[in-house]
Amino acid sequence: MAGSYGLLHDIGRAFGDQSMQIRHIFEGYHFLMDEGYPDAARICLTHSFPVQDIHAVTGVWDCTQDEYVFLDNYLQKIEYDSYDKLIQFCDNIALPEGIVTLEKRMVDIVLRYGFDAENTVARWEKLFSIKAELEAAMGCSVEDALGLRVLVEVPDCFLETGG
């Protein structure tokens, strides 16, 4: 299921123009609800909110007031499960050129949307918390699992601490 959710989480982008922002989560939600996939539809809404608070958004609101109120209530009443968190995390290590470290993606988001003093750090903390959960479950780092970090062996002369 996780793979399907990952593939479908941004399907709402297929229904709007290139300028669409947060609205894509509602487009995807409504499409998948109409198709009879409420669990995948849920992911469309939750993937943009690692911090489970409608105010903790990155991007521009371009939805209706009714949609805003609906999402506010929705986020308050659900409890995130492993799929919500997994897709939130995966969305935050993905760039058009491929999978990158969480840190690189965080910088990409700040460069594109700016640093939101109220929300950026909370989002980072939440995403690193999800990363830790995933790593505990996997028994290895995300970087090792995905081959994201090339480790350079440090020569012994740099490791000597005497002196």
Ligand SMILES: [Fe+2]
């Ligand atoms: Fe998205």
